[in-house]
Amino acid sequence: MNVNGWIIYNGHLSGNKFLDFAEWFHEAAQKQGIETNLYKNNDLLTYLDDRRLSLIGGNSLPDFVIFTDKDIYLARQLELLGIRVFNPANAIAISDDKIATYQVLAQHHLPIPKTIAAPKIFPGSATVELENIRSIIDQLGFPMIIKEAFGSFGEQVYLVHTEKEMMDKVREIQERPFVFQEFIAASSGKDMRLQVVGDHVVAAMTRYASNDFRANVTAGGTMEAYQPSAIERKIAVAATKAIGADFAGVDLLFGPDHTPIICEINSNAHIRNMYDCTHINAADFIIRYISETLTNEGRS
Template sequence: MSLYGWIIYNGNLITDKFMDYVQWFQKTAEDVGVEVEHVANNELLVSLMNGKPTFTMKDGISLKEKRPDFVHFADKDLHLARHIEGMGIPLFNSSRSIEICDNKSYMYQVLSLHNIPMPNTIIAPKIYEGLPVKNSAHLELVKKQLGFPLIIKEAFGSFGQQVYWINNESELEAMLTKLGGKEFVYQAPVTTSIGTDIRLNVVGDKVVAAMKRTSETDFRANVTAGGKTMPYEPTEEEKGLAVRSAKAVGAEFAGVDLLFGENGPILCEVNSNPHLRSIYECTGLNVADYMVRYIKSVVPERGVRK
């Protein structure tokens, strides 16, 4: 059976990085004999017509068929993701796993139910937008439990850009003022892993590629934050933790970041939309190739055929 799929991206986030991902995935799919067309989330409107889910597409949209065999979701538009699933089209990753991974508070909370070693974390209490921020009530508890230094991570963030190192009380207060009503977590630093981590790409129940990232100048090892990459041969324990973490959040494709703990690997985060280029440039491995082959192997039994 030859497959036909869509890759969905965000029509308001057309950066080189994201378009590179879309083209890379399409090209790889073509090489594996799977046709994939790209569609922006703002060209495919979630429509509920006569009480039924359907798509509204712009006139003349060139999609060969209006119903693909599968969709690869390279965005975080959860309403659209759920809609596609609701229409019975196999979606990679699932909307639930994208939702969990998109929000670090939710992600750590789910992982904590699955016996995954992770840094001690406190989820900041909800603040309603527009109300004055009165942090003092919970700060004493955070300081008692975690102390300084600590790390603050905004719930929604990537490339290390919304992850902050906090040395003392005045830095903490300045950060809380800056964050306003945003969601975030407090986290204990893993001191044996400052400036270094490993990224393991999981496809299905396998680790298909891995690299180590190290920054000389920053506690964050992200490539975007200046981290240098080198190929890495993960231990069985590291591979096992990566696969278990991806499964815990329900992600069939995942970029799992692990820290080097004193007594073994510690989960840093699970990304449901890991990028493809830096892992390829580091290891020569095309993760998209594994992804497309995985889709090919599971869609026939999962798909609702037209």
């Protein structure tokens, strides 16, 4: 296939995790005869004036971009320049914002925990006014999850057991968007990650934590390869399509009687852990999907 692509990752984050993620795609593309170049997001500046928009940096514009970052403005600039971006900017933006994610999933009647978005509190507010605190408790009960809208690796998710703990946490994070959410006790310390590519789940694993209600591997959880049920696959694919993503890592909770409940959708789910667990390289499937999509869209 005679196309070339860019793989964009964040240049300001410490450690090699994000470069490693980009390199997986680069190597997968090489295996399939597709030329790609890696760029940091800060290597590419969005330029705007009253006559044009363009990019400062980079070589001639590519046929497609694999966007492994959350720099939404850069992703949109690339789309405005006519470049096919995987995943689309809007899908990344929805995935990055958990409140927006739950709104879209609810709109599509997909299973999520009972969720209440906290009213916006502007920075500098002296007090937190939550006159309807009792109605939140009545709806969700304790224990209760408080989850910030923006966060990764489970680090902005909190479990509270009393009204005092709840209000203390609200005062701590009040200037950031967050939700109150039903605690799914049946899934405490365990969940599943399904890697979706197009219409298919290409790999899956369960994650377990012995000393935490969160099962994130980054937080110390362990992994096992998993064969998801037909309904789990259907929900994961439907969730990915609901936010407009081409591929995603969908985290499902084990609800009562093992009924699957969507926890999060990760438009840029890192795939090394999935490979280490299942020996399935999701990047190979993603590159093949991109190639087929470009052909179907007449971009080859």
